[in-house]
Amino acid sequence: KQEVTQIPAALSVPEGENLVLNCSFTDSAIYNLQWFRQDPGKGLTSLLLIQSSQREQTSGRLNASLDKSSGRSTLYIAASQPGDSATYLCAVYQGGSEKLVFGKGTKLTVNP
Protein backbone atom coordinates (compact mmCIF):
# COMPACT_ATOMS: atom_id res chain seq x y z
CA LYS A 1 0.00 0.00 0.00
CA GLN A 2 1.36 3.40 -1.01
CA GLU A 3 2.25 5.68 1.88
CA VAL A 4 3.25 9.32 1.52
CA THR A 5 5.15 11.14 4.27
CA GLN A 6 5.88 14.84 4.56
CA ILE A 7 8.56 16.25 6.81
CA PRO A 8 8.51 18.54 8.70
CA ALA A 9 4.87 18.73 9.82
CA ALA A 10 5.30 22.43 10.53
CA LEU A 11 7.89 25.04 9.63
CA SER A 12 8.30 28.68 10.64
CA VAL A 13 10.76 30.92 8.81
CA PRO A 14 11.52 34.64 8.51
CA GLU A 15 10.52 36.45 5.35
CA GLY A 16 13.06 36.24 2.53
CA GLU A 17 14.44 32.83 3.46
CA ASN A 18 14.77 30.05 0.91
CA LEU A 19 13.23 26.80 2.12
CA VAL A 20 12.72 23.16 1.20
CA LEU A 21 9.73 20.95 1.91
CA ASN A 22 10.14 17.19 1.71
CA CYS A 23 7.87 14.42 0.49
CA SER A 24 8.64 10.69 0.42
CA PHE A 25 6.64 7.75 -0.91
CA THR A 26 7.03 4.02 -0.40
CA ASP A 27 6.06 2.63 -3.83
CA SER A 28 8.07 4.04 -6.75
CA ALA A 29 5.51 2.80 -9.32
CA ILE A 30 3.83 6.18 -9.66
CA TYR A 31 2.48 8.00 -12.71
CA ASN A 32 3.13 11.47 -11.39
CA LEU A 33 3.48 13.61 -8.27
CA GLN A 34 1.57 16.79 -7.59
CA TRP A 35 2.18 19.58 -5.07
CA PHE A 36 -0.77 21.53 -3.67
CA ARG A 37 -1.30 24.51 -1.42
CA GLN A 38 -4.21 24.75 1.03
CA ASP A 39 -5.24 27.91 2.87
CA PRO A 40 -7.28 27.51 6.10
CA GLY A 41 -10.85 26.42 5.41
CA LYS A 42 -10.29 26.35 1.65
CA GLY A 43 -9.85 23.77 -1.08
CA LEU A 44 -6.55 22.71 -2.62
CA THR A 45 -4.76 24.78 -5.24
CA SER A 46 -2.48 22.91 -7.63
CA LEU A 47 1.08 24.26 -7.67
CA LEU A 48 3.15 21.85 -9.75
CA LEU A 49 2.71 18.50 -11.47
CA ILE A 50 5.78 16.33 -12.18
CA GLN A 51 5.38 13.39 -14.54
CA SER A 52 7.18 10.20 -13.59
CA SER A 53 9.60 10.67 -16.50
CA GLN A 54 10.56 14.18 -15.39
CA ARG A 55 13.15 15.27 -12.82
CA GLU A 56 11.81 18.73 -11.98
CA GLN A 57 9.26 21.44 -12.69
CA THR A 58 9.41 25.17 -12.06
CA SER A 59 6.77 27.83 -11.62
CA GLY A 60 7.89 31.28 -10.55
CA ARG A 61 9.60 31.02 -7.15
CA LEU A 62 8.69 27.35 -6.84
CA ASN A 63 10.77 24.42 -7.99
CA ALA A 64 9.82 20.80 -7.44
CA SER A 65 12.10 17.84 -8.01
CA LEU A 66 11.36 14.14 -8.25
CA ASP A 67 13.63 11.15 -7.65
CA LYS A 68 11.46 8.11 -8.31
CA SER A 69 14.14 5.57 -7.52
CA SER A 70 14.61 6.88 -4.00
CA GLY A 71 10.93 7.72 -3.52
CA ARG A 72 11.49 11.40 -2.83
CA SER A 73 10.31 14.82 -3.96
CA THR A 74 11.26 18.26 -2.71
CA LEU A 75 9.49 21.60 -3.10
CA TYR A 76 11.88 24.53 -3.05
CA ILE A 77 10.45 27.98 -2.32
CA ALA A 78 12.76 30.90 -3.04
CA ALA A 79 12.63 34.23 -1.23
CA SER A 80 9.65 33.31 0.93
CA GLN A 81 6.90 35.86 1.59
CA PRO A 82 4.18 36.07 4.26
CA GLY A 83 1.65 35.27 1.53
CA ASP A 84 3.29 31.85 1.15
CA SER A 85 1.97 30.88 4.59
CA ALA A 86 -0.28 27.86 4.05
CA THR A 87 -0.27 24.08 4.27
CA TYR A 88 1.58 22.35 1.45
CA LEU A 89 0.53 18.86 0.42
CA CYS A 90 2.10 16.39 -1.95
CA ALA A 91 0.20 13.57 -3.63
CA VAL A 92 1.15 10.71 -5.93
CA TYR A 93 -0.93 8.93 -8.54
CA GLN A 94 -0.67 5.31 -7.50
CA GLY A 95 0.49 3.00 -10.27
CA GLY A 96 -2.21 0.71 -11.65
CA SER A 97 -5.12 2.74 -10.40
CA GLU A 98 -6.66 6.18 -10.64
CA LYS A 99 -6.00 7.08 -7.03
CA LEU A 100 -4.24 10.13 -5.65
CA VAL A 101 -2.56 9.31 -2.33
CA PHE A 102 -1.79 12.29 -0.09
CA GLY A 103 0.71 13.09 2.59
CA LYS A 104 -0.50 14.90 5.73
CA GLY A 105 1.10 18.16 4.69
CA THR A 106 3.61 20.71 5.97
CA LYS A 107 2.19 23.82 7.60
CA LEU A 108 4.38 26.77 6.61
CA THR A 109 4.43 30.09 8.41
CA VAL A 110 6.48 32.94 6.95
CA ASN A 111 6.99 35.72 9.48
CA PRO A 112 7.30 39.36 8.33
Added chain:
Amino acid sequence: DGGITQSPKYLFRKEGQNVTLSCEQNLNHDAMYWYRQDPGQGLRLIYYSQIVNDFQKGDIAEGYSVSREKKESFPLTVTSAQKNPTAFYLCASSMGQGTTEAFFGQGTRLTVV
Protein backbone atom coordinates in the same frame (compact mmCIF):
# COMPACT_ATOMS: atom_id res chain seq x y z
CA ASP B 1 -15.41 30.25 -15.54
CA GLY B 2 -13.99 26.75 -15.72
CA GLY B 3 -13.64 24.80 -12.54
CA ILE B 4 -15.20 22.64 -9.86
CA THR B 5 -18.13 23.88 -7.81
CA GLN B 6 -19.07 22.34 -4.49
CA SER B 7 -22.25 23.24 -2.67
CA PRO B 8 -23.21 24.09 -0.09
CA LYS B 9 -20.14 25.56 1.59
CA TYR B 10 -21.52 24.75 5.06
CA LEU B 11 -24.01 22.00 5.89
CA PHE B 12 -25.59 21.00 9.17
CA ARG B 13 -27.11 17.59 9.66
CA LYS B 14 -29.19 16.16 12.45
CA GLU B 15 -28.29 12.70 13.66
CA GLY B 16 -30.06 10.01 11.65
CA GLN B 17 -30.47 12.13 8.52
CA ASN B 18 -29.00 11.55 5.09
CA VAL B 19 -27.48 14.55 3.35
CA THR B 20 -26.17 15.03 -0.20
CA LEU B 21 -23.16 17.13 -1.12
CA SER B 22 -23.03 18.49 -4.64
CA CYS B 23 -19.98 18.51 -6.93
CA GLU B 24 -20.14 19.87 -10.49
CA GLN B 25 -17.30 20.40 -12.97
CA ASN B 26 -17.20 22.06 -16.37
CA LEU B 27 -13.66 20.98 -17.23
CA ASN B 28 -14.80 18.02 -19.34
CA HIS B 29 -12.85 15.73 -17.00
CA ASP B 30 -13.49 11.99 -17.01
CA ALA B 31 -12.33 11.22 -13.46
CA MET B 32 -13.88 12.60 -10.28
CA TYR B 33 -13.06 12.00 -6.63
CA TRP B 34 -14.39 12.59 -3.12
CA TYR B 35 -12.03 13.06 -0.18
CA ARG B 36 -12.61 13.60 3.50
CA GLN B 37 -10.25 15.80 5.53
CA ASP B 38 -9.95 15.64 9.31
CA PRO B 39 -7.42 17.50 11.46
CA GLY B 40 -4.23 15.47 11.76
CA GLN B 41 -5.49 12.78 9.36
CA GLY B 42 -4.76 14.24 5.97
CA LEU B 43 -7.00 13.58 2.98
CA ARG B 44 -8.66 10.18 2.75
CA LEU B 45 -10.32 8.87 -0.40
CA ILE B 46 -14.03 8.03 -0.10
CA TYR B 47 -15.07 7.18 -3.68
CA TYR B 48 -13.78 7.80 -7.17
CA SER B 49 -15.17 7.51 -10.67
CA GLN B 50 -13.22 7.12 -13.88
CA ILE B 51 -16.17 7.31 -16.28
CA VAL B 52 -19.90 7.90 -16.29
CA ASN B 53 -21.99 5.16 -14.64
CA ASP B 54 -18.93 3.65 -12.97
CA PHE B 55 -17.36 4.27 -9.57
CA GLN B 56 -15.12 2.51 -7.06
CA LYS B 57 -14.81 2.54 -3.30
CA GLY B 58 -11.87 4.31 -1.79
CA ASP B 59 -10.32 3.71 1.60
CA ILE B 60 -13.24 4.89 3.77
CA ALA B 61 -16.43 4.25 1.75
CA GLU B 62 -18.55 2.87 4.60
CA GLY B 63 -21.53 5.10 5.34
CA TYR B 64 -21.27 6.95 2.02
CA SER B 65 -22.83 6.52 -1.42
CA VAL B 66 -22.28 8.18 -4.80
CA SER B 67 -23.70 8.26 -8.30
CA ARG B 68 -22.22 9.27 -11.65
CA GLU B 69 -25.13 9.68 -14.06
CA LYS B 70 -23.58 12.64 -15.85
CA LYS B 71 -19.96 13.40 -16.71
CA GLU B 72 -20.06 16.76 -14.98
CA SER B 73 -21.70 15.68 -11.72
CA PHE B 74 -20.60 13.41 -8.86
CA PRO B 75 -22.84 13.88 -5.80
CA LEU B 76 -21.92 12.32 -2.45
CA THR B 77 -24.55 11.17 0.02
CA VAL B 78 -23.56 10.90 3.66
CA THR B 79 -25.93 8.36 5.16
CA SER B 80 -27.05 7.84 8.74
CA ALA B 81 -24.74 4.79 8.79
CA GLN B 82 -21.70 7.10 8.84
CA LYS B 83 -20.87 7.25 12.54
CA ASN B 84 -18.69 10.33 12.54
CA PRO B 85 -19.65 12.50 9.56
CA THR B 86 -18.42 15.85 10.86
CA ALA B 87 -15.54 16.76 8.51
CA PHE B 88 -14.40 18.85 5.56
CA TYR B 89 -15.31 17.20 2.25
CA LEU B 90 -13.37 17.90 -0.94
CA CYS B 91 -14.26 17.01 -4.51
CA ALA B 92 -11.67 16.78 -7.28
CA SER B 93 -11.48 15.98 -10.96
CA SER B 94 -8.87 15.14 -13.58
CA MET B 95 -8.65 13.99 -17.18
CA GLY B 96 -7.81 10.55 -15.83
CA GLN B 97 -5.16 8.14 -17.06
CA GLY B 98 -3.07 9.04 -14.01
CA THR B 99 -0.93 11.48 -15.96
CA THR B 100 -2.80 14.73 -15.65
CA GLU B 101 -3.29 17.43 -13.09
CA ALA B 102 -6.05 17.11 -10.50
CA PHE B 103 -8.17 20.13 -9.57
CA PHE B 104 -10.16 20.63 -6.40
CA GLY B 105 -13.31 22.43 -5.37
CA GLN B 106 -13.52 24.76 -2.38
CA GLY B 107 -14.96 22.12 -0.07
CA THR B 108 -18.08 21.56 2.03
CA ARG B 109 -17.88 21.60 5.80
CA LEU B 110 -20.42 19.20 7.27
CA THR B 111 -21.36 19.41 10.94
CA VAL B 112 -23.66 17.07 12.84
CA VAL B 113 -25.85 18.92 15.33
